[in-house]
Amino acid sequence: MAGAGSQEEASPAAEGEAEGEASVWACGEYRLLVWTAAAVLLPVILTLWCSVRRARREEALRRGPGLGLGLGLGSWPGASVHSWRYTDLFTRPTYCSVCGQATLRGSYCPCCGICVDDSCLAQAERRLRCKEAVQPPPAPAPAQAQPEAPAPAPAHQWVRGNLPICNSCSVCGAQCGCQPRLCDCRCVWCQRVAHDDCVGQLAAACDLGPLRRAIIPPRYLYMAQRRRRQRRPAPGEQLSQFSYMCPENWSPILVLANARSGNNMAQHLMGEFQTLLNPIQVVDLDSTTPYKALQLCTLLPSHKTRVLVCGGDGTVGWVLDAIDDMKYKGQEQYIPYVAVLPLGTGNDLSNTLGWGAGYTGDITTEEILQSVLDGEVTRLDRWSVRVTKGFYSFHRPKIYTMNNYFSIGPDALMALNFHECRQQSPFLFSNRIINKAVYFFYGTRDCLVQACKDLDQKIELELDGERIALPKLEGIIVLNIAYWGGGCRLWEGTGDKPYPPASHSDGLLEVVGVYGSFHCAQIHVKLANPVRLGQAYTVRLILKNSVMPMQVDGEPWVQGPCSVVITHKTQALMISPSKRQPEEDVQGASAQGTVES
Structure with a gap:
């Protein structure tokens, strides 16, 4: 009995100890949970707070x-x-x-x-x-007979400190900006640097530096704008009157950048271009339309201006449409030549013109501007895509302008799904790799679904008025340029079979068919050839009794029964990188040959 009583007395004590240990463990788990939540949430909250503060x-x-x-x-x-x-x-x-x-x-x-x-x-x-985009020339001396006589060359505009890391003094050749303080100077126009003690030994006149051919002198802008306000001059009159203000072989460059393209590198590049050029030459297309930006060309010599478009193929098409508007409004003598800095996802037009599949920062902005100055002028066919609802022309047609390609089928379906996904969550599509991964996902899904099968039974194709018998297809692609789908030479295929030559300036379209999304993937890796349907000056497609996805240069939509007619519209003046060997390399090769002989 005594043992039983002692056990009964011990059990409440054991239960109390167990409850105490459980409460200690529960308190410890609660503290661990609190500290874990704080360790995870605090950086997130600080990041959000800093982002909001920076945005404000x-x-x-x-x-x-x-x-x-x-x-x-x-x-x-x-x-x-x-x-x-x-x-x-x-x-x-x-x-x-x-x-x-x-x-x-x-x-x-x-x-x-x-x-x-x-x-x-x-x-x-x-x-x-700061840099003065427009600067009046100094007032002429009282004894000067003609006020339009050449004024003295502009002086350097020095900014002290915070120099580029790799630099050398233009006077003594030693490195500048090495001391841990605000020291030494840099000219904001010619980009020359000099020690504080060496600045006085440089010539007072600024020649705008090695990129002088690309820069619009601020005094020229002032005089040209003043003359424009006084009266409307004849084309080329400004160059003849104010040529003394401009460097030899002057070919000013206008930079038009789309900050939303591809990897969102345009914002950083715009800053670098503003450093090298006149700030008025660098335009953000988020705040200014291309047509308004191109009005600067009306103050420059005829057929001298070059435009560098920083963006994707859609941005290039936007700028080319603005150039067409200039033609329609009687400004054809001011039409510029267009070069491309590829910042988009596909960049097929840029790849065709020789500017590469995408800019990754591997070359400097100085080299980019020099390539634009040395580039060769080429022509690009532009096409009109007329989509008429129904089989007859009673309905008002919808007209698109095509630079790259038109497609119906799985290619257009992938573009449509990508477009809808980007509209829902635009913040997710800020990287070129992510964009291509989304395209790959939708292409893989279509391989299983086959939403565009039996296209040959739903459509009729005519090339230059001749009806083409279609094999069993899921898609038809009409090409104007060599590249398609982010770097694939579609018309060429694997290259193991002869095919007619193609060009983006011959006035001909190449028409191919694909069996499906998997066939597109095989063509991308050169494991299959497309179905070459032919070349033509005019292409007509009739969608009979179905609803199919279509796209023109990445602009997709869903289309019911209709007729599509593609005809030549105009040609754009583009710039391709120069294929000529640099003079230094030629001299080096000739010298080496002389030594060997």
């Missing part, structure tokens, strides 16, 4: 007087107009251009290279002068 700061800079180079010809920026950009961390040792103190974060102007911390931003806006 950038919005405040946009609304301020310093950002936004308006391209209205009557409201160009003058002196002390900075294009401020905010950064949370400078990528190299940086010193404030106002107080001279080291700073980790703050604002910088890509046009002139001035860097300031938050507390000195207002003083920098008042005291430090």
Whole structure:
């Protein structure tokens, strides 16, 4: 009995100890859960807070007087107009251009290279002068007989400190900006650098540097705009009157950038181009239409301007449409030549013209501008795609302009699915690899679904008025350029069979068929040939009794019964990289041959 009583007394104590241990464990688990949640959520909250703070700061800079180079010809920026950009961390040792103190974060102007911390931003806006896009020439001396006589060449505009890492003094050849303080100078126009003690030994006149052929001198813009306001000159009159302000073999470059293309590299590239060129020559297409930006060409010599489009094939087509508008409005003498810096996803047009499948930062902006200056002019056929609802022309047709290709079938279905997905979540499509992965996903899904099968029974094809007998197909693609689908030479196929030559400037279209999405994948890796249906000057397709996806240059839609007629519209003047061997290489090869002999 005593043993039983002791056990009964011990059991409540054991239960109390067990409950105490359980509460301790529960408290420990709760603390661990709290600390884990804090470790996970705190960085996320801080990141979101910093992002919101940065977005508000950038919005405040946009609304301020310093950002936004308006391209209205009557409201160009003058002196002390900075294009401020905010950064949370400078990528190299940086010193404030106002107080001279080291700073980790703050604002910088890509046009002139001035860097300031938050507390000195207002003083920098008042005291430090930026690049002047438009600058009046100095007043003529009283004894000067003709006011239009050539004025002295513009002087250097020096900015102190925060020099590029790899540089050398233009006077002594030693490296500049090595000391841990705000020291040494750089000219914002010719990009020459010099020590503080060597600046006085340089010539006072600025020749705009090695890229002078691409830069629009600010004094030229001022005189040309003033003459335009006084009266409307004849074409080419401005060059004859103000040629003394421009360098020899002058061919100014206008940069049009789409910040939403591909890898979102355009924002960084715009800053680098603003550093090298006149800020008025760099235009963000998010804030200015291409037609408005191209009006700058009307103040430049006829058939001299070159345009560099930074974006995808859609951006290039947008600019070419604006050039067509210039033709329709009587500005054909000011039509520029167009080069491409590929920042999109597919970049098939850029690949065809020789500019590559995508820019990855492997070459500098100076080399890009030099390639545009040295590039060769070529022509690009542009086509009109007329889509008429139904079989007869009672309905008003919808007209598209085609530069690359038109397709119906699995290729258009993939583009349609990608387009709808990007519209729902545009923030996910900021990387070229992600975009191609989404295309691959939809192509793989269509291999199983086969939503476009039996196309040959639903469509009729005519090439130059002759009806073509179709094999069992799922898609038809009409090509104007050599590349398709992000780098595939579709008309060429595997290259093991002879095929008629194709060109983007011969006025002919190449028409091919595909058996499905899997066949498209085989053609991409050169394991199969397309079904070559022929070449023609005019293509007509009739969709009889079905609803099918269609696309023109990546612009997809779903189309019911209709007729599609593709005819030649016009030709655009494009620029391809020069294929000529550089002069230095030729001289080196000849010298080597002389030594060997």
